[in-house]
Amino acid sequence: MTTLTGSFRRRLLGRSAVGERASREDASLVAVPQDDLDPVDIAPNDPLLAYLQSASGAVDVEALELDSPALASLKAAGVKLAVPLVSQGELIGVLHLGPRRSEQDYSTDDKKLLENLAAQAAPALRVGQLVREQQAEAVTRQRFQQELEVAKLIQQNFLPKVLPDLPGWQVAAYYQPAREVGGDFYDVIPLPDGQVGFVIGDVTDKGVPAALVMAATRSVLRASAQRLVEPGTVLERVNEHLCPDMPEKMFVTCLYGVLEPASGRFRFANAGHDLPYVKTADGSVELRARGMPLGLMPGMRYEEKETVLEPGDSLLLHSDGVVEAHNPDREMFGFPRLKEAVAKYPGGSELIDLVITDLRAHTGPDAEQEDDITMVTLSRSPAAGSAFNGSGQSQQLVEFTVPSAEGNERMALERVSAIVAPLGLDEAKLKRLETAVGEATMNAMEHGNKYSADKPVTLRVLTERDLVRVQITDQGGAPSDREAELPDIELKLAGLQRPRGWGLFLITSMVDEAHETADGDLHTLELVMHLTAHKVDPAPGGSHDVQ
Amino acid sequence: MTFSDAPTAVRLRDGVAVIDLVGDVNGQAEATLAAAWEDATADHPTAVVLNFEKAGYINSTGIALIVGVLAKGRAHGIPIRAFGLTPHYREIFEITRLADFLAINPDEDSAVNGAGMSDT
Numbered sequence: 001m002t003t004l005t006g007s008f009r010r011r012l013l014g015r016s017a018v019g020e021r022a023s024r025e026d027a028s029l030v031a032v033p034q035d036d037l038d039p040v041d042i043a044p045n046d047p048l049l050a051y052l053q054s055a056s057g058a059v060d061v062e063a064l065e066l067d068s069p070a071l072a073s074l075k076a077a078g079v080k081l082a083v084p085l086v087s088q089g090e091l092i093g094v095l096h097l098g099p100r101r102s103e104q105d106y107s108t109d110d111k112k113l114l115e116n117l118a119a120q121a122a123p124a125l126r127v128g129q130l131v132r133e134q135q136a137e138a139v140t141r142q143r144f145q146q147e148l149e150v151a152k153l154i155q156q157n158f159l160p161k162v163l164p165d166l167p168g169w170q171v172a173a174y175y176q177p178a179r180e181v182g183g184d185f186y187d188v189i190p191l192p193d194g195q196v197g198f199v200i201g202d203v204t205d206k207g208v209p210a211a212l213v214m215a216a217t218r219s220v221l222r223a224s225a226q227r228l229v230e231p232g233t234v235l236e237r238v239n240e241h242l243c244p245d246m247p248e249k250m251f252v253t254c255l256y257g258v259l260e261p262a263s264g265r266f267r268f269a270n271a272g273h274d275l276p277y278v279k280t281a282d283g284s285v286e287l288r289a290r291g292m293p294l295g296l297m298p299g300m301r302y303e304e305k306e307t308v309l310e311p312g313d314s315l316l317l318h319s320d321g322v323v324e325a326h327n328p329d330r331e332m333f334g335f336p337r338l339k340e341a342v343a344k345y346p347g348g349s350e351l352i353d354l355v356i357t358d359l360r361a362h363t364g365p366d367a368e369q370e371d372d373i374t375m376v377t378l379s380r381s382p383a384a385g386s387a388f389n390g391s392g393q394s395q396q397l398v399e400f401t402v403p404s405a406e407g408n409e410r411m412a413l414e415r416v417s418a419i420v421a422p423l424g425l426d427e428a429k430l431k432r433l434e435t436a437v438g439e440a441t442m443n444a445m446e447h448g449n450k451y452s453a454d455k456p457v458t459l460r461v462l463t464e465r466d467l468v469r470v471q472i473t474d475q476g477g478a479p480s481d482r483e484a485e486l487p488d489i490e491l492k493l494a495g496l497q498r499p500r501g502w503g504l505f506l507i508t509s510m511v512d513e514a515h516e517t518a519d520g521d522l523h524t525l526e527l528v529m530h531l532t533a534h535k536v537d538p539a540p541g542g543s544h545d546v547q
Numbered sequence: 548m549t550f551s552d553a554p555t556a557v558r559l560r561d562g563v564a565v566i567d568l569v570g571d572v573n574g575q576a577e578a579t580l581a582a583a584w585e586d587a588t589a590d591h592p593t594a595v596v597l598n599f600e601k602a603g604y605i606n607s608t609g610i611a612l613i614v615g616v617l618a619k620g621r622a623h624g625i626p627i628r629a630f631g632l633t634p635h636y637r638e639i640f641e642i643t644r645l646a647d648f649l650a651i652n653p654d655e656d657s658a659v660n661g662a663g664m665s666d667t
Contacts, residue, residue, distance in 0.1 A: 406574065406575070407573070407575070409606065410571070410604055413604075428634065428635065428638075431633075431635035432635070432638075435606075435635070435639065438604070438606055439606065439607055442606060442607070442608075487643070489614065489643060489644045489645065489647070489648065490644075492614050492618070493614065493617055493618050493621055493648065495618070498611075499611040499612070499614045499615050499618070500607070500608060500611040501611075502607035502610045502611060502643060503607040505607075505643070506607050506610075506639065506642075506643075509642050
């Protein structure tokens with residue numbers, strides 16, 4: 001009796017009429033009619049396969065007449081009987097038998113026995129084949145996964161571990177590789193004279209090749225940035241280094257800028273990367289500079305431009321994974337939407353969070369990320385003086401808005417609490433601040449903005465050496481006599497005062513200081529909490545500015 | 548979860564009605580709390596105990612609702628007690644002087660057992 005090897009199974013199914021997984025390799029057959037025979041190849045288009053597929057039982061090879069090279073080979077090899085192995089209607093193998101040792105012909109009983117054997121062996125053989133296929137696929141998957149892990153490891157090791165702490169500036173970054181790991185990268189480079197270099201780039205291709213090119217680009221750029229001053233010159237040098245060894249069809253887009261933190265001057269050059277946006281008081285603007293991607297051809301020159309990031313401005317560097325993300329209708333997120341987001345949202349990490357939220361809404365929650373997504377924001381704090389008492393240099397930690405809708409104060413207080421908690425407020429003071437922020441936000445939404453959907457409340461959290469400030473701004477203009485009445489529980493229980501009216505009382509009771517100002521339509525309540533024990537008289541109206 | 552979304556339980560224990568406040572106590576809890584009060588006082592309890600163990604965020608509107616409960620209790624001669632307050636909300640109850648008009652107990656047993664002993 002003969003059996004078929006696993007490789008035969010795969011080959012047999014390759015381009016034969018029996019298998020739907022067509023055109024891989026030539027089929028081959030191991031036929032062992034006697035003790036030691038060479039394998040017999042069966043081409044996938046050999047009519048013998050179709051015949052065996054439709055045969056109702058054992059086939060007398062010698063009596064079979066077909067224009068089949070395989071059949072001729074079998075006959076030459078001395079095969080007398082072929083018993084198809086069929087599982088679920090699919091020919092998965094053939095039993096080939098040589099002459100009986102008794103030299104008698106195979107009897108009808110012999111054939112029935114062999115057919116019964118084939119009927120039982122076929123499913124078992126199929127299971128064995130499936131297991132082997134799955135094992136092979138698992139090995140392939142594992143190898144692919146390992147390569148992805150290597151690519152991720154390379155990329156992550158070449159991304160900044162920490163971002164610089166620049167007084168008066170906030171730097172935030174977001175990097176989320178796609179499953180197949182693209183070639184995104186960013187970097188922040190300390191430079192002489194307190195200057196800081198900012199880099200964002202994208203290598204074409206994915207996986208390990210892209211990661212290696214990214215690592216090389218990043219290293220060359222770092223080295224060049226230390227020796228050269230002008231961003232355009234730096235990109236020229238990097239391009240010259242990359243060109244000789246750049247793999248075919250690969251290149252790198254890259255934007256490199258140098259910030260002078262004291263003045264806000266930002267000089268930049270662009271090697272074909274997506275244009276960055278700056279959020280200014282007048283909306284969002286693109287920073288344009290011309291230049292070919294790195295690694296395409298030597299001798300390139302890179303236009304250099306500069307701008308000044310004013311107090312309150314925020315710069316967004318981004319990769320194409322943002323604007324090229326598709327929704328289920330294959331529409332891209334697009335540059336206009338990103339530009340609009342920069343204009344309408346606060347800068348810094350808030351902008352990143354909100355863009356990611358918009359992006360997920362665009363692609364759908366279950367969509368697989370198509371490409372790496374990288375964003376870097378560089379935000380200049382608003383001018384000093386935005387803090388109310390001007391006693392020290394305030395650093396803005398966050399600015400965000402909440403829509404004026406009932407219950408949204410909860411969102412505001414939770415967000416402020418998460419930002420303030422790491423500053424070192426003790427638990428009790430943090431809870432008091434939460435309550436004050438919640439009440440102030442509720443007042444702003446209700447009394448200031450009259451719960452108008454188009455009038456959000458803006459919250460800013462600022463910190464100084466030993467205190468934290470939370471500014472809550474509505475669009476209700478100068479305060480009138482909101483909650484002017486001091487709540488008295490005895491009067492309330494007696495029905496002589498309305499049950500409500502606790503908000504301002506709670507605010508002023510919970511924080512160390514509260515200040516109220518108005519500028520045109522904007523009304524701001526600033527809550528101050530000292531990080532160390534400094535509780536001002538908790539009595540309402542005590543030493544607070546708010547009465 | 549706001550109080551209005553939460554399953555409100557009113558239990559009678561030794562003649563004392565216990566209202567389990569679950570979720571946020573804010574403006575949205577008004578109708579639920581009013582219904583809970585009606586349930587709690589239907590059998591003329593000797594006191595009503597507010598259980599804050601599973602209460603979440605309490606804002607100024609929630610404080611106003613509790614003032615309303617106190618006013619009803621006063622009108623019907625039913626003492627109000629409370630337990631399960633976090634230190635922060637206990638501080639708020641003290642600052643607002645709510646604590647002057649309802650006894651704050653550390654747990655349910657002391658709240659229920661204390662009903663009638665010192666309430667006036």
